[in-house]
Amino acid sequence: MKYTLGVDIGGTNVAVGIIDENYDVIIKDSFKTNAPRSAQEICDDIISTYQSLSERAGIPVEEITEIGIACPGIIKDGVVVSASNLKFTNVPLKAIVEEKTGLKCEVCNDANAVALAEYIVLKDENIHSLVAVTIGTGIGGGIVIDGKIIDGFNGAGAELGHITVEKDGRSCACGNKGCLEAYCSASALVKDTKKAMIDHPDSKLWEICNDINAVDGKTVFKAAELGDSISQEVLKSFLNYLSIGVINLITLLQPEILCIGGGMSKEKEALIEPLKKLVNENSLTKNLTDKTTIKTAVLFNDAGLVGAAAYLKNK
Template sequence: MRYLGIDLGGTNVAAAIVEEAGTILGKASLPTPRGVPAEQVADQMAAASRAAAQAAGVELAEVESVGIGSPGTVDPAAGLVRYWSNLDFRNVPLSELMARRLNKPVWLENDANAAALGEYAAGAGKGSQSMVAITLGTGVGGGAVLDGRLYTGFNHAGLEVGHFVIEHNGRPCTCGRKGCFEAYCSATALIKRTRQAMQEHPDSLLWQLSGGLDGVNGRTPFDAAARGDAAAGAVIGEYVDYLGCGVASLVNIFQPEVLCIGGGPSAQGETLLAPVRAILDREDYARNDVRRTRLVRAVLGNDAGLIGAALLPRFQ
């Protein structure tokens, strides 16, 4: 069986032909049109789909179905993108638009959920019964697959893992709350905290490595800490503590077989994961059980959303 997955992003539309086991046969990417009606965005999605089929050496007629991962508030049952500010989508019938263009059944899901499903089916969670995935990026996204099915909540708004509070009355979050996981553990939060540390410590190695406040990225504090910089070490220590707090809370809620972490900071591998595991060893409610959640790094990168979208029909 061959499936088509589409990952609709604010910058690019990516599409891939995916086999049942999650192997990508061919993929393509085109710029996402901005400031145009939804119909023109759908035209570009169809063009990317045809280019992916050509790259895979298959005909679209051979494809069983189409899956789409879209940002924003998504209603999979109705096939609607209820709201997505990036393209000013409001109640866009995206499934219907793509079904007309590709003449295939279409499945729609939130992009973070699709990425989680991709990791579950073909990545870090392959072979597991349950998995929670979090992505540390501009915000903190996530998804969960429990007993082989995506968990989305009754209103498809579940698993907004970035917006549970880990510090009461803490840092303000873009969602309007204070103390959210995202406000402490997103890559954005790490960069902001690093800049604050630089201003507090003008002699820090962080200045040399970054070239200035505008040059700071998610690697900067890790690189400086590895070279013994005390200010960077404090930033990383705080970041790991908050990440461990959030991860332990998710583990205690779901007790998944696997919890995988993706996004920019996860590129640090065991430098990041090992101290978080140490926190889990202390704070996991099931820490004395022989069966415990495995904490691992996500492995599929940007392909996770493509694979998960393509395989949506298999996990309903």
């Protein structure tokens, strides 16, 4: 049997997994990225990790024939053009890994890998298009049409966190204003939750979390469920901006599936149901029965690994 090595390089950890032909992760492990480090050093750790994984899983190392890597940043033809959290600029990652391992390697953007993984696991030949919006510390995303990642001529496409949802709005880490990420990332929601707590000392938010420094993306969902009107207002604004982003994506692409991934998707129905309602009330296709299915992503931590492996086959 042939296996693929999936690698997901994150700002904190690098995950490495052996993946079979059905895109099942057989075994995986991770090591600390310790950024900034050179791609060569990271590659050495990838090699020692996969050698130990192949031993542990009893898979001969010769049966691992390819390496798919998911990496943050702008990726073009195997070169990491820019990845700020790794401090990579024009790093020829594909060439470095191929030279060190002797195996075929492909590199794709990590958020695009997540979208491809969500598409692959559907295993449904009637589904041709999928958009994934991943909401975590920041917002990422990916567009897959007929099994291909759509990322623009320069590899900088599908940065869904940076579509504008408010003209001259909040400043975003990218340097622009009014980006979706500045309103709907987990960090933005935490900031809004803390502000609501300071402005409203009587809010149930204080019962859920009496230490304001311990507020996380779940806090406001919990208090809203208890009927706290302040929390419901915070969520209303959050969902309103998220729906603007989602409506724009659906209007542009009309994908069969739009899935929400990342840590925030663990809120499941509390996030998806009101989002669906807003999108359905305000989009061009509101009167059609044939419309985009909005759902939560199915893969969590393994999405980058699976998507990186799938990218080798779907490039």
